[in-house]
Amino acid sequence: MSRIGRAPIPVPPGVQVRIDNRLVQVKGPKGELQREVHPAMSVEQQDGQLLVRRPSDERLHRALHGLTRTLIANMVTGVTQGFSKTLDITGVGYRATKQGEKVAFQLGYSHPVEFVPPAGVRFASVESFTPTTANEWLSSRLRLEGIDKELVGATAAKVRALRPVEPYKGKGIRYHGEFVRRKAGKTAGKGKGAK
Numbered sequence: 243m244s245r246i247g248r249a250p251i252p253v254p255p256g257v258q259v260r261i262d263n264r265l266v267q268v269k270g271p272k273g274e275l276q277r278e279v280h281p282a283m284s285v286e287q288q289d290g291q292l293l294v295r296r297p298s299d300e301r302l303h304r305a306l307h308g309l310t311r312t313l314i315a316n317m318v319t320g321v322t323q324g325f326s327k328t329l330d331i332t333g334v335g336y337r338a339t340k341q342g343e344k345v346a347f348q349l350g351y352s353h354p355v356e357f358v359p360p361a362g363v364r365f366a367s368v369e370s371f372t373p374t375t376a377n378e379w380l381s382s383r384l385r386l387e388g389i390d391k392e393l394v395g396a397t398a399a400k401v402r403a404l405r406p407v408e409p410y411k412g413k414g415i416r417y418h419g420e421f422v423r424r425k426a427g428k429t430a431g432k433g434k435g436a437k
Contacts, residue, residue: 243304245308246307246308246311246312247274247294247304247307247311248307249311250291250292250293250341251291251293251294251311251314251318252316253287253288253289253290253291253292253318254318254322254430256270256271256276256322257269257270257318257321257322258270259286259287259292259318260335261286261287263435264278264279264280264281265277265278265279265424266278266279266314267429268314268317268318268319268320268321269321270318270320270322271321271322272320272321272322272323272324272389273320273362273389274321274322275317275320275389275390277313277317279310279313279314280306280310281340282296282297282302282303282306283295283296283306283307283310284297285310285314286372286425289400292318294311294314295307298408306343309385310322312316316391316392316435319391320388320389320390320391321356321389324387324388324389325387325388325389325390325391325394325395326385326386326387326388326394327385327386327417327420328383328384328385328386328399328417329384329385329386329398329402329415329416329417329418330380330382330415330416330418331347331380331381331382331383331384331412331414331415332379332380332385332407332413332416332418333349333350333351333358333379333381333382333411333412333413333414334379334381334411335348335350335362335381336348336350336381336382336413336414337370337372337382338351338368338370338382338384339368340365340368341356343358343359343364343365344358344359345357345368345384346355347364347405349404349405349414349415349427350413353404356402357400357401357404359386359397360397361394362388362389362390362393363386363387363388363393364387364388364395365385365386365387365392366385366386367383367384367385368382368383368384368389369382369383369384370382371383375404378433379412379413383418384401386398386401388393398417401415402415402416402417407420407422409422409423409424409425410424410425410426411426429435
C-alpha cells in the first residue's frame with residue numbers, strides 16, 4: 243500500500259487546495275469537497291502536487307498512507323470530472339420514471355417506490371426501453387452522478403437494494419455490467435417412481 247501512498251497527487255489547473263491542520267479542502271469547477279485526515283498522516287502541497295507522508299513504517303501507518311492518498315486523489319478527481327454509477331432495471335413491468343429530482347420505481351410491489359437522492363447526488367438520466375429480441379429483459383437504465391465517490395457509490399447501493407436481482411429469472415436492479423449467477427430452478431420431471 244505504501245507505493246500508492248508515495249505517489250504524488252497532481253493538482254490540475256483550476257483546482258484550489260487548502261490544507262488547514264488536518265482538514266483538506268479541494269475546490270474545482272464542479273464543486274467543493276473537504277475531508278479530515280487521520281492525525282498520524284500529514285499532507286503537503288509542493289510544486290502543483292499533493293504529497294501524503296506517514297510517520298513510520300508500522301502496519302497501521304502503511305495502510306493509512308495509501309488510504310489517505312486515495313481519498314484525496316478521489317476528491318481532486320471528483321471536483322474536476324465527477325463520478326457516475328449506472329444501474330440497469332430488468333424484468334417485465336419493472337421501470338423507473340424521473341419526476342423532478344426524485345425517481346419513481348415500479349418494481350413488482352403493490353405500490354410505486356419513490357427515491358429522493360441525497361444532496362450532492364443527482365439522477366443524470368433515466369432511460370426506458372421497449373422489449374426487443376436484443377434486450378427483452380432490460381426495461382430501464384439510470385445513471386447517478388456526483389462529485390463525492392463515496393456518496394455516489396452508497397446511493398447506488400441503496401437504489402440497488404430496493405429490489406436486488408433474484409437468481410431464477412434475473413429480475414431486479416443491478417449495476418451495469420454486473421454478472422448474476424442464475425439458478426436452474428425446479429425440474430418438471432423427477433424420474434420414475436418419484437412422488
